[in-house]
Amino acid sequence: MEDRGLLIVLSGPSGVGKGTVRKAIFENHSNNFDYSISMTTRKKREGEVEGVDYFFRTKEEFEKLIEEDGLLEYANYVGNYYGTPMKYVNQTLDQGRDVFLEIEVQGALKVREKMPEAIFIFLSPPNLEELNSRIVNRGTDSDEMIKKRMKKAVEELKLIQYYDYVVENDTVENAARKIRNIIESEHLKVTRNLKEYAHIIEEME
Amino acid sequence: MEDRGLLIVLSGPSGVGKGTVRKAIFENHSNNFDYSISMTTRKKREGEVEGVDYFFRTKEEFEKLIEEDGLLEYANYVGNYYGTPMKYVNQTLDQGRDVFLEIEVQGALKVREKMPEAIFIFLSPPNLEELNSRIVNRGTDSDEMIKKRMKKAVEELKLIQYYDYVVENDTVENAARKIRNIIESEHLKVTRNLKEYAHIIEEME
Incomplete structure (x- = not known):
């Protein structure tokens, strides 16, 4: 059986x-992982395709799905x-394929609770020090606005501690x-390959 | 201070x-890591350079160095x-640079004891199943020879459990x-970046 x-x-x-x-x-890229398509109740926009952009419900x-505990995480925006x-996530994982989720920080915390063995990657804004001074020095915003924006940025950054990796989004490439390297390296961990090697060793002995 | x-x-x-x-x-490649040059008592061969190929002693x-506990690991071949x-290893690490060791399995186990926080990568032979049948089917070798070779191969493979990553040497490239990806990904671990982010958060608050 595949892992x-x-x-x-x-x-x-x-x-x-x-x-x-x-x-x-x-x-x-040909990936060995599938992107997990989200489910939403918002209206389908022009050009969006059911089962590609979202599952529209x-x-x-x-x-009903919330009541049945059929969601790994959900939120209301x-x-x-x-x-x-x-269901989609578990079926794909069981087939030995990786599943890739791209979600908001609140959702990620819920997934961490339900599936602590997942790999959590935090995408961080580039040049944080610069961002900091830019927010402070922006003359057009009121003090109230600056304070609010700073507070939100700090709150979000503090969540880094719940993640495994942090990647700065300096350039998209x-x-x-x-992120692709992190996924590849995670697959090379001995803990994920021990069973396979134990099997080979057994055959050789 | 740099990490x-x-x-x-x-x-x-x-x-x-x-x-x-x-x-x-x-x-x-321009690397952010230095290769740790080994020390040896064997004679310098033609073309070898002191401090490049080895430190010849x-x-x-x-x-004397063994007595002074001045070696991270050593062996007699x-x-x-x-x-x-x-000394060289610690000085380089303290400067915030990575150090790369390429050593025999027995030495690696000793390093694991002295520096458990190091990243241990096991380079595995490719096509193990094939190797297995090749050793068994090689008609020219005596049964005794086959047994001995198998035993050694199995013993070495069993050491995988003490490593963090296993990389198959299918092609050198x-x-x-x-291995380069593993090193890069290790640097992206949150545990290695938390101090830096805590500092930025503190400044912003």
Whole structure:
């Protein structure tokens, strides 16, 4: 039997560029991992395809799934639900394929509780020191606004401690390459290959 | 102050191609890690350079260093000592640079005891199943010889459990690339970056 796949969770502050990096990871590459498609109750936009961009569901269907504990994580943004269907994730992992999630930080914390063995990657804004002084020195914003923005940035950064890896999004190409390397390296860990080697050793003895 | 560098230990069965892979890792690449030059009591061969290929020392000098606990690991092969000078390793790590060791399996186990925080990479022979049948089916060797070779191969493979990563040496290029990726990914671990982020957060608060 093949080993179970890895669950890879990419997350980070809103606006950091998670979606762009995720697309770059999947573009022009044959991957041994599948992107987990989210489920949502928001209206389908022009050009969006069911089962490709999202699984589009009604509010009633979504809430039924919540009750059945059928979601790995979910959240409500501006009146719409967004979530990760548990069934798809588990089926893919059982087939020995990795599953790639790209979700908001709150969702990532919920996944950490349910699946602590997953690999958690935090995408961090580049040039944090610069960002810091830029927020402070921006003359057009009120003191109140600056304070609020700083507080949110700090709160999000503090979540890094719950992650396994931190990747700075300096350029999309760099960040995507680093994330691909992390996934490859995780597969080379002895703990994930011991069973295979034990089998070979047994045959040789 | 800069963080301490990582100690990376590449090891594996004799004859697996450690030296070739190590050379490929260092060739044509600007690395943030230094190769740790071994110390030996064997005679300098033509073309070898002191401080480049080895530190060449007399038996007396080497044994003095053993007494002073100045070696991270050492061994005696066919009458000559080979070892890793502790001082060079620690000085380089303290400067925030990584140190790369390529050593025999017995030496690697000793380093694991002295520096458990190091990253241990096992270079594994390719096509183990094939190797297995090749050893068994090789008609020219006596049963005694086959048994002996198998026993050694199995003993060496069993050491994988003491390592962090296992890399198959299918091609030199592949193995070198994977090892470089492992080192890069290790640097992206949150545990190694938490101090830096804590500092930025403190400034922002």
